[in-house]
Amino acid sequence: MKIILPLVVLCIVLFSCNDEPIGGIMVEVDIDLSVVKQSTMTDLLNQAEKEHYDYNKILLEFSSFPNQRTGIEAIQASKPQLFEKNGKFYLKVYPVTREALSNEHILTIYWTDTEKDVITFVIKKEGNITYTEKVLVNGVLKWDKSKGNREIALLK
Numbered sequence: 001m002k003i004i005l006p007l008v009v010l011c012i013v014l015f016s017c018n019d020e021p022i023g024g025i026m027v028e029v030d031i032d033l034s035v036v037k038q039s040t041m042t043d044l045l046n047q048a049e050k051e052h053y054d055y056n057k058i059l060l061e062f063s064s065f066p067n068q069r070t071g072i073e074a075i076q077a078s079k080p081q082l083f084e085k086n087g088k089f090y091l092k093v094y095p096v097t098r099e100a101l102s103n104e105h106i107l108t109i110y111w112t113d114t115e116k117d118v119i120t121f122v123i124k125k126e127g128n129i130t131y132t133e134k135v136l137v138n139g140v141l142k143w144d145k146s147k148g149n150r151e152i153a154l155l156k
């Protein structure tokens with residue numbers, strides 16, 4: 001009896017642990033955007049720069065909710081994140097908030113009242129894996145899965 005209980009516990013632990021995410025589904029659809037003013041090479045996402053896009057004033061419009069601009073702070077799920085990596089600032093964005101993923105999603109980012117970018121995510125599903133296959137910015141292919149890290153530099 002003393003050996004059976006530890007064996008049962010060990011079996012439960014071994015069978016409950018695996019490398020797959022909950023539900024066996026892996027989703028990789030976010031992209032990291034950097035934005036640089038071309039004439040001065042100013043990092044427009046660095047909030048310490050004099051000329052920068054104010055993170056709190058950036059608005060997003062998702063194709064699943066057309067004509068509804070939403071501030072970053074109001075987004076609850078899949079909220080865009082501003083972060084720094086190797087001295088460069090990025091905005092991590094997602095094609096959707098809570099809604100289901102389809103083959104294509106369009107995200108319009110309103111940096112200011114007069115500047116915007118239209119990001120098109122082409123989504124691929126293979127078995128239990130859902131990922132971004134390519135990304136177009138303003139209709140131009142800027143990234144595909146052969147390029148590795150989902151990072152895109154936007155020049156303004």
